[in-house]
Amino acid sequence: MVVIVGAGPVGLMVALELTRRGTKPVVLETLATPNRLPKANGIVGRAVPMLHERGLYEPLTGKKQPRPAPRFMYGGFPLDLRRLADNPVHLLPVPQRRLEAVLAQHAEAAGVEIRHAHTVNGITQTPDTVTVDVEGPTGPYTMRATHLVGADGAHSSVRKAVGITFDGTSADDVVTRSGHLVLPPRDLTRVTGRLRGPGGPYRPYLFHCTPKGVFSFARFSGAGPHLVTTLEWGQEVDDTVPMTVGELRDSLTRVLGRPVLAAAPPPAEGPHVLRRGTSRQNRIASTYRAGRILLAGDAAHVVAGFGGPLLNLGLLDAIDLAARITTDDVDGYDQARRPHADNVLAAAKEQEALLRPGQETDQRRKEFAAYLATETGLRRVANTIAGG
Structure with a gap:
């Protein structure tokens, strides 16, 4: 056995x-x-x-x-x-x-x-x-x-x-944030669903580099919320404080280079991702x-x-x-x-x-x-x- x-x-x-x-x-x-x-x-x-x-x-x-x-x-x-x-x-x-x-x-x-x-x-x-x-x-x-x-x-x-x-090693010089967000339709191109922003529009399912960091976004379930991920280097974060939708939204705004009025998805559609990593x-x-x-x-x-x-x-x-x-x-x-x-x-x-x-x-x-x-x-x- x-x-x-x-x-x-x-x-x-x-x-x-x-x-x-x-x-x-x-x-x-x-x-x-x-x-x-x-x-x-x-x-x-x-x-x-x-x-x-x-x-x-x-x-x-x-x-x-x-x-x-x-x-x-x-x-x-x-x-x-x-x-x-x-x-x-x-x-x-x-x-x-x-x-x-x-x-x-x-x-x-x-x-x-x-x-x-x-x-x-x-x-x-x-x-x-x-x-x-x-x-x-x-x-x-x-x-x-x-x-x-x-x-x-x-x-x-x-x-x-x-x-x-x-x-192995632990790297603590980059903060990774991931979570499900409802992106406003006006921020997305109608046909291809690309995210508008300086240097864009940006395609989903890719990591995009900007002067402030890296981000990605994608839908994995039909018309549901997008899974958004950001990476920012050189930040100090209190990892004892739970991650919030607002923190992720602010991070996306910084990395993308313009405000994004994203919202939390309805709780009933969950469970949803909302996590922060300070050590890779x-x-x-x-x-x-x-x-x-x-x-x-x-x-x-x-x-x-x-x-x-x-x-x-x-x-x-x-x-x-x-x-x-x-x-x-x-x-x-x-x-x-x-x-x-x-x-x-x-x-x-x-x-x-x-x-x-x-x-x-x-x-x-x-x-x-x-x-x-x-x-x-x-x-x-x-x-x-x-x-x-």
């Missing part, structure tokens, strides 16, 4: 892959009910066609098969991916809670047992087994497994329990494996990326790891997957260098624009976005 800790997308994907290969796992989840708070807005990369191969794309989207994305973004640059004959970039724009629900339905239909409100309190292992102490709704109990998978997020209790360090975390576990205990997804790596690379990375971790567990070949897991996390980290650093305001960035962006105009440059960036 394999025990998986964490019933998020990565843990559920591991469970589905194990089941597909003839192994029935048990999934332990601390939360009593699935988390409805907004998280990721979709998947970008090679995980999308992999989901299609497993019969999951149509249940998630209602469409028969994925097609390469004609456009995307990188470092604030719009990319015309139609220039590539073998474009590797695929998009699956579904909220994470929808992804989790569909994966859970398929896992349970395949016979996977998902135990909510079950917390891991202790882990010990021998060369042949892993013993897991669990606290459930009716009391404590013990499980024995051939392998334990920690897919329990950035604050992974599994990673901490086995003493794996989470190496870039961390990768010192090892993805400790004996028969393995890490996947955010438990193994957290990167302050742009363009939604982490779900793609985590789902591909899950597919690789499940295959290795069922063939008893976990020795190479860390070596196989770590380079992909390193690539996401390198891409995040490159994009931040292209987005940060300043004269040095202006010159860097001119050089990068020329690079993207070549097929070699566009292909390298497309492969970076697609991940692996």
